[in-house]
Amino acid sequence: MSFLPFTRPSIDEETIAAVADVLRSGWLTTGPNCKAFEEALSQYFGGRPVRVFNSGSITMEIALRLAGVGPGDEVITTPLTWVATANVILEVGATPVFVDADPATRNIDLSKIEAAITTKTKAIIPVDLAGLPVDRDQLYAIADHHKLRVVEDAAQSFGASWHGRKIGSTGDFVSFSFHANKNLTTGEGGALVLPGDIDPALCERLRLQGVRRFPDCGMDVDVLGGKANMTDIAATIGLGQLKHIDQFTTRRRELAKLYFQHFDTLALPGLELPPRDFDNCNWHMFQPLLPMYGNEGTNRGAFIAAMKERDIGVGVHYPALHLFSLYRARGCKEGDFPVAEDIGRRTVTLPLFPAMQDSDVDRVVAAFGEAMTANLRFTS
Ligand SMILES: *Cc1c(COP(=O)(O)O)cnc(C)c1O
Numbered sequence: 001m002s003f004l005p006f007t008r009p010s011i012d013e014e015t016i017a018a019v020a021d022v023l024r025s026g027w028l029t030t031g032p033n034c035k036a037f038e039e040a041l042s043q044y045f046g047g048r049p050v051r052v053f054n055s056g057s058i059t060m061e062i063a064l065r066l067a068g069v070g071p072g073d074e075v076i077t078t079p080l081t082w083v084a085t086a087n088v089i090l091e092v093g094a095t096p097v098f099v100d101a102d103p104a105t106r107n108i109d110l111s112k113i114e115a116a117i118t119t120k121t122k123a124i125i126p127v128d129l130a131g132l133p134v135d136r137d138q139l140y141a142i143a144d145h146h147k148l149r150v151v152e153d154a155a156q157s158f159g160a161s162w163h164g165r166k167i168g169s170t171g172d173f174v175s176f177s178f179h180a181n182k183n184l185t186t187g188e189g190g191a192l193v194l195p196g197d198i199d200p201a202l203c204e205r206l207r208l209q210g211v212r213r214f215p216d217c218g219m220d221v222d223v224l225g226g227k228a229n230m231t232d233i234a235a236t237i238g239l240g241q242l243k244h245i246d247q248f249t250t251r252r253r254e255l256a257k258l259y260f261q262h263f264d265t266l267a268l269p270g271l272e273l274p275p276r277d278f279d280n281c282n283w284h285m286f287q288p289l290l291p292m293y294g295n296e297g298t299n300r301g302a303f304i305a306a307m308k309e310r311d312i313g314v315g316v317h318y319p320a321l322h323l324f325s326l327y328r329a330r331g332c333k334e335g336d337f338p339v340a341e342d343i344g345r346r347t348v349t350l351p352l353f354p355a356m357q358d359s360d361v362d363r364v365v366a367a368f369g370e371a372m373t374a375n376l377r378f379t380s
Contacts, residue, residue, distance in 0.1 A: 010355050172195045
């Protein structure tokens with residue numbers, strides 16, 4: 001049986017041919033296809049302005065700059081996310097302030113945000129972990145009440161929605177990643193949905209060295225910008241992906257439902273399944289939490305190795321980031337955010353991508369049962 005990775009992009013032949021056309025055209029970098037991709041995304045998000053970038057990390061960093069976040073400011077976020085979410089706060093010279101995860105949603109615990117707000121708080125970066133949206137009504141009630149900007153880290157929630165409203169179609173800044181593992185990919189890339197008070201032309205200057213061009217071919221630089229523009233090669237992949245996004249999300253939801261059916265039947269003791277949401281969540285990932293064996297931990301390494309022996313790829317997304325050396329050096333320590341730490345120690349990401357067959361789910365769950373019972377005997 002062939003190896004089943006935890007994710008794999010679905011790129012159709014039409015997209016491959018369109019990329020070949022770009023390669024033959026002589027215009028590879030930012031050009032007409034980036035513009036077309038931005039327009040298509042804007043239409044998808046109900047007409048809001050959208051700009052594209054070469055990563056979802058730089059997208060968030062530019063959003064923070066546009067929001068006026070810098071040295072001396074605090075930004076509230078979750079420690080249970082890809083480290084980029086916190087790193088971009090440091091990149092703009094601000095201070096990340098972590099709020100623990102909610103054990104039910106695994107997203108930032110909204111009930112704990114207000115206690116973390118100080119006079120220095122400028123913004124909140126909520127993260128839709130695994131594509132499960134943070135409660136947008138509660139989030140914006142808090143942000144509006146305290147006059148805070150929001151940069152939604154929607155890297156994982158393209159195609160998800162909040163009670164019928166597409167993620168990206170409402171809210172303040174909304175940032176997406178098109179990394180190869182995301183639900184919509186351009187290989188590498190990102191997009192930012194802009195709020196009404198932000199000038200898209202300034203966003204474009206921050207994306208490319210601050211350059212402002214004039215009709216007479218002259219130029220000026222009046223703001224420090226970086227190098228964050230998307231190529232037309234990447235945009236062409238994105239245009240091809242966007243045509244299938246609804247179908248991708250539908251298939252992911254079907255596969256997630258199948259996982260629940262199989263796991264419910266198997267009823268593995270101590271195993272904790274993800275929140276069951278089939279309306280809002282885009283099922284970017286399917287992540288059960290392994291049981292803890294006393295204080296011995298989960299034996300996650302042995303579990304992943306046992307799955308690999310059975311030709312199944314398992315990922316870990318993510319260990320709580322405040323325990324990385326960079327953040328420990330800034331004063332974070334074990335016990336600061338117990339919910340995020342617990343989830344971060346126990347989480348495993350099972351294969352879930354649109355091209356998977358129903359029988360692949362059977363295979364994963366059968367292997368999961370074997371790997372858990374045969375390889376996870378605790379030693380103490
Ligand atoms: C992927 C991801 C990012 C960063 O996106 P890149 O395109 O890899 O820079 C940020 N936050 C979260 C939650 C992600 O999953």
